[in-house]
Amino acid sequence: MPVSDSVELSNASENAPSDASDALPINELFYSLQGEGRLAGVPSVFVRTSGCNLRCWFCDSYHTSWEPTHAWLDVEEILEEIAAYDEADHVVLTGGEPMIHDASVSLLEALDDRGYHTTVETNGTIFRDAPIDLASISPKLASSTPTAERDPKGDGEWADRHEADRIDLDALAALVDDYPFQLKFVVTDEADMPELTALLADIREVADTPIADDDVLLMPEGATRERLEETRNRVAELAMDYGFRYTPRLHVDLWNDAPET
Numbered sequence: 001m002p003v004s005d006s007v008e009l010s011n012a013s014e015n016a017p018s019d020a021s022d023a024l025p026i027n028e029l030f031y032s033l034q035g036e037g038r039l040a041g042v043p044s045v046f047v048r049t050s051g052c053n054l055r056c057w058f059c060d061s062y063h064t065s066w067e068p069t070h071a072w073l074d075v076e077e078i079l080e081e082i083a084a085y086d087e088a089d090h091v092v093l094t095g096g097e098p099m100i101h102d103a104s105v106s107l108l109e110a111l112d113d114r115g116y117h118t119t120v121e122t123n124g125t126i127f128r129d130a131p132i133d134l135a136s137i138s139p140k141l142a143s144s145t146p147t148a149e150r151d152p153k154g155d156g157e158w159a160d161r162h163e164a165d166r167i168d169l170d171a172l173a174a175l176v177d178d179y180p181f182q183l184k185f186v187v188t189d190e191a192d193m194p195e196l197t198a199l200l201a202d203i204r205e206v207a208d209t210p211i212a213d214d215d216v217l218l219m220p221e222g223a224t225r226e227r228l229e230e231t232r233n234r235v236a237e238l239a240m241d242y243g244f245r246y247t248p249r250l251h252v253d254l255w256n257d258a259p260e261t
């Protein structure tokens with residue numbers, strides 16, 4: 001389902017409103033099944049904002065990060081689009097990084113007023129005070145950095161900034177302390193595990209809230225069925241070896257890399 005029949009997506013620099021406090025750049029808005037995490041399989045409306053403060057080389061929403069495209073919609077317009085899916089009571093606010101936008105808080109407050117369950121998919125670098133039912137926190141490991149060899153667009157120009165910004169322990173601890181949460185790590189292979197376990201130890205040190213091993217989800221890297229076939233079994237085995245949870249990427253299994261899934 002397109003964002004709107006009457007609104008065309010445009011590049012990031014175009015059509016920005018002069019006051020963005022009550023509007024969001026929407027890359028896509030659609031109804032599907034939550035594909036990842038502890039709510040996998042739950043019918044949900046997805047609101048995908050455009051724009052991200054990071055640049056993972058494997059980003060599966062390229063048009064919110066590397067080449068952002070979107071239509072600006074007021075919070076009221078977004079609520080109307082969501083309400084059109086009257087069978088859904090779960091909303092997933094995702095990106096890009098939705099927490100870079102002030103108006104994400106307004107949207108979450110309005111959704112809370114209307115009784116929706118809200119999940120926010122975040123890279124964990126930004127904390128905002130908002131009514132969030134599940135903070136789905138996905139800290140980015142060093143294997144995400146767009147070095148020159150695997151930069152999808154250039155020659156590694158984003159690598160230093162990405163590397164400097166990808167972990168913010170204070171923001172991670174605040175998210176864990178203030179919201180029901182899951183920590184969801186994109187894992188390629190065993191080489192990711194020393195960094196993952198060290199980061200988990202750091203977050204446990206800083207946060208007041210205990211983090212159980214089954215709050216930690218390992219998700220195989222891969223945005224296509226072909227790539228998941230390479231990563232899925234070894235990540236499942238790592239989850240068993242370490243006592244963490246494994247999360248599928250149900251939407252990739254069902255629909256491969258089709259948009260609006």
Ligand code: SF4
Pocket residue numbers: 052053054055056058059060061064065095096097123140
């Ligand atoms: S943090 Fe998420 S949206 Fe941003 S570049 Fe990485 S994978 Fe893409």
